[in-house]
Amino acid sequence: MIGEGIQSTNQRRHSFVQDRVEVGFFTDPSVCIGCKACEVACKEWNHVPDDGFNWSGNSYDNTGHLGASTWRHVMFLEQDRQKGNQVVGSTSSGNGEDPFRWVFLSDVCKHCEEAGCLEACPTGAIVRTEVGSVLVQNDVCNGCGYCVVSCPFGVIDRRPEPLPDAGGAFKCTFCYDRQKSGLVPACAKVCPTESIVFGRLDDLRALASQRVKHLQESGYSDAQLYDPQETSVRGIHAFFLILGEPEAYGLPPKPQVPTIYLKSAWTSAFATAIASVIAALLAFAFFA
Amino acid sequence: MTSNSPSEKRLEELREQAWQKGVVTDRGVDVAGGPIPRKPGYYGQPVVKPPVWTWEIPIYFFIGGLSGMSAVIASAAIVFHHVDLARTAMWLAAIGVVLSSILLILDLGRPLLFINMLRVFKLQSAMSMGVWILSMFGACVVPGLIVLELHAHQVFGGTIDQLLRIAAGILIFGSAFFGTLLATYTGVLIGATAIPAWFLHRLLLPIHFGTAGLGSAAGLLELLGHRLAALNALGYYAAAIESALLIWLSVDKHGMADRAIHEHGSGWLIRIGEILTGPLALVLRFLGLVPLAAISFLVGALVSRFGWIAVGKVSGSDPEAVFASQR
Numbered sequence: 001m002i003g004e005g006i007q008s009t010n011q012r013r014h015s016f017v018q019d020r021v022e023v024g025f026f027t028d029p030s031v032c033i034g035c036k037a038c039e040v041a042c043k044e045w046n047h048v049p050d051d052g053f054n055w056s057g058n059s060y061d062n063t064g065h066l067g068a069s070t071w072r073h074v075m076f077l078e079q080d081r082q083k084g085n086q087v088v089g090s091t092s093s094g095n096g097e098d099p100f101r102w103v104f105l106s107d108v109c110k111h112c113e114e115a116g117c118l119e120a121c122p123t124g125a126i127v128r129t130e131v132g133s134v135l136v137q138n139d140v141c142n143g144c145g146y147c148v149v150s151c152p153f154g155v156i157d158r159r160p161e162p163l164p165d166a167g168g169a170f171k172c173t174f175c176y177d178r179q180k181s182g183l184v185p186a187c188a189k190v191c192p193t194e195s196i197v198f199g200r201l202d203d204l205r206a207l208a209s210q211r212v213k214h215l216q217e218s219g220y221s222d223a224q225l226y227d228p229q230e231t232s233v234r235g236i237h238a239f240f241l242i243l244g245e246p247e248a249y250g251l252p253p254k255p256q257v258p259t260i261y262l263k264s265a266w267t268s269a270f271a272t273a274i275a276s277v278i279a280a281l282l283a284f285a286f287f288a
Numbered sequence: 289m290t291s292n293s294p295s296e297k298r299l300e301e302l303r304e305q306a307w308q309k310g311v312v313t314d315r316g317v318d319v320a321g322g323p324i325p326r327k328p329g330y331y332g333q334p335v336v337k338p339p340v341w342t343w344e345i346p347i348y349f350f351i352g353g354l355s356g357m358s359a360v361i362a363s364a365a366i367v368f369h370h371v372d373l374a375r376t377a378m379w380l381a382a383i384g385v386v387l388s389s390i391l392l393i394l395d396l397g398r399p400l401l402f403i404n405m406l407r408v409f410k411l412q413s414a415m416s417m418g419v420w421i422l423s424m425f426g427a428c429v430v431p432g433l434i435v436l437e438l439h440a441h442q443v444f445g446g447t448i449d450q451l452l453r454i455a456a457g458i459l460i461f462g463s464a465f466f467g468t469l470l471a472t473y474t475g476v477l478i479g480a481t482a483i484p485a486w487f488l489h490r491l492l493l494p495i496h497f498g499t500a501g502l503g504s505a506a507g508l509l510e511l512l513g514h515r516l517a518a519l520n521a522l523g524y525y526a527a528a529i530e531s532a533l534l535i536w537l538s539v540d541k542h543g544m545a546d547r548a549i550h551e552h553g554s555g556w557l558i559r560i561g562e563i564l565t566g567p568l569a570l571v572l573r574f575l576g577l578v579p580l581a582a583i584s585f586l587v588g589a590l591v592s593r594f595g596w597i598a599v600g601k602v603s604g605s606d607p608e609a610v611f612a613s614q615r
Contacts, residue, residue, distance in 0.1 A: 055298070055299070056331070058331040061331075064333065065333045065334070067337075075330060077330070116482060119412045119413060120413050120414075120415060121410075121413065121415075122405045122408060122410060122413050122415040122416035122419055123401070123404040123405050123407070123408055124404075124407065124408040124410075125404070140401075140404055141397075141398070141401070141404075142396050142397070142398045142399075142401035142402055142404050142405065143396045143397020143398045143401075144395075144396055144397075144405070144415055145339065145340040145341055145395075145396075145397065146413070146414075146415040146477075148337045148339065148340050149336070149337065149338075149339050149478075149481040149482060149483055149486075149600065149604065150480075150481055150482060151336065151337065151482060152336065152482045153335075153336070154334055154335055154336040154337040154482075154604075155337075156337070157337055157340070158340045158397050159397075166397070167396070167397025167398040168397055168398060169397075247328075247329055247607075247611050248329070248330065249330055250329045250330030250333050250334075250335050250607065251335070252335055252336075252610055252611070252614055253611065253614050253615065254614040254615075255482075255614075256482075256614075258480045258481050258482050258487065259412050259480065261479060261480040261481075261487050261490050262412065262414070262476065262480045264490055264491055265414075265475065265476040265479040265480050265490040265491070265493070265494060266476055266494075268472075268475065268476075268479075268490070268491045268492075268493075268494040268495055269469070269472035269473055269475055269476050269494035269498065270472075271495075272468075272472045272475075272494050272495045272498035272499065273468035273469060273471075273472050273498060274468075276357060276360055276468055276471070276498055276499070276501075276502045277360055277364075277464065277468060279502070279522060279525050280360050280361055280363075280364035280502070280522060281364050281367065282521075283364070283518040283519070283521040283522045283525070284364045284365065284367065284368040284370070284518045285368065286521070287516070287517035287518040287520070287521045
């Protein structure tokens with residue numbers, strides 16, 4: 001955490017995997033400087049391929065969105081809202097400036113408590129790890145694409161040709177390989193301002209609520225925690241402090257795990273199946 | 289990057305346009321209203337991911353539905369001693385299951401790893417259940433067709449033929465059981481996802497896909513020369529249900545959340561599909577134009593499958609639809 005120096009959980013070796021401790025990411029945009037070091041470190045460590053240079057025209061964000069070859073994505077939001085204790089007023093009279101704030105937020109796979117992708121996977125390629133994260137086993141995935149439409153956050157995607165390992169589904173691994181060796185995930189390790197904090201889930205939740213409270217007291221009245229625990233997703237392992245509404249960050253306000261729709265859909269399917277059999281029998285009984 | 293890369297060229301074009309007009313208004317350049325973006329959500333980026341499925345999946349839905357419901361017609365035909373019709377229907381089911389399997393494997397990002405689906409049985413995954421339904425259907429239909437043909441051609445006599453007759457009966461009923469599930473599970477498959485226009489209609493989708501399968505099977509059998517009153521009745525039944533679903537879809541609107549069904553190209557595909565399978569097929573049957581009604585229904589069922597996948601792509605790319613479905 002900020003100010004702890006080498007005592008920070010971002011810098012210490014750990015044994016969370018061996019001890020089966022639930023871990024998480026807490027991402028705090030109020031200290032993010034938009035350097036994209038997390039994106040670079042993630043790509044380097046995980047050998048995530050280059051998926052093209054495109055000018056988006058959206059502030060300084062030319063990454064676009066999370067996907068098969070983008071596992072960290074720094075968002076750049078330019079908002080005409082008051083930033084903290086910014087003195088707002090008319091610039092012509094010289095007593096203030098136009099309300100404006102620039103928010104950077106590093107987006108990542110949420111590693112849901114009830115994960116849509118994991119439930120949907122028909123091969124068992126997607127598993128839950130000892131630390132509570134959701135991992136895609138690349139050598140098992142056959143690229144059916146069902147996880148893609150089952151993720152309520154639009155994180156996981158199938159990697160297109162001609163990129164390496166094309167055809168499989170990819171997303172953030174929570175650097176499971178690093179964690180097994182006691183290392184911190186690459187993005188948190190390099191984050192120069194500790195906007196990304198890695199640590200025990202419980203510690204992070206406590207830190208996050210403290211941070212929200214502190215920001216609210218400092219004039220950021222719309223600071224809130226994005227951690228949907230009251231929906232069927234039942235909480236996420238990578239949660240975010242956000243300024244303003246989740247929609248502005250492309251985050252769903254009430255994400256639901258699609259398995260909650262199964263019961264009604266299967267009921268309809270069975271009813272249709274039975275009705276079709278009865279219709280066929282009646283048709284032959286009365287018209288033949 | 290070299291100066292003749294596409295993005296450098298594009299930058300040159302933009303500079304040129306700025307020089308000539310004093311303003312750049314092209315796609316990808318957000319200058320209207322200053323630096324603050326006004327697109328919904330985060331620069332209009334999708335919130336959920338649209339499906340990656342290509343043409344194989346809608347055709348698989350069409351053939352799978354037709355094939356599954358052919359087995360239902362075959363079993364009903366067997367019960368009422370229409371052996372010729374049952375044989376044709378089982379041929380359709382068998383050809384359908386082979387094509388369905390090929391299409392399902394072709395759609396995979398890594399077709400060679402298809403077999404990995406058969407090492408897991410997962411009730412909470414409609415994709416896993418679908419693979420098992422298709423496998424069990426194939427395991428009933430193919431041997432069912434073989435024993436039915438052996439029995440029909442009287443290849444063996446006496447006791448063996450009696451055993452074949454019983455085996456054919458069991459396998460055809462098994463085919464019908466898994467066939468009804470094969471035709472309807474596809475509605476669950478896309479209904480239980482994070483795509484707003486799909487999950488909002490998760491009750492309608494299995495009814496639509498199952499009934500479209502039944503009507504397609506009856507229609508194709510009629511086109512193949514089986515002009516039975518029973519098949520005509522099934523054609524009426526399917527067209528009537530589809531007409532009702534057309535009304536349901538136009539009444540049960542969810543505003544922005546399911547606008548992909550009513551707007552854009554995807555909306556037109558749905559509308560054309562529903563009209564061809566519903567009212568038009570019904571009217572043509574009423575006028576006694578049975579082959580035309582059958583063709584109308586088959587084309588409509590195919591168009592509608594493409595329509596629902598297109599709806600998924602439009603709805604999944606629409607951030608406002610996701611927000612509206614959760615408010």
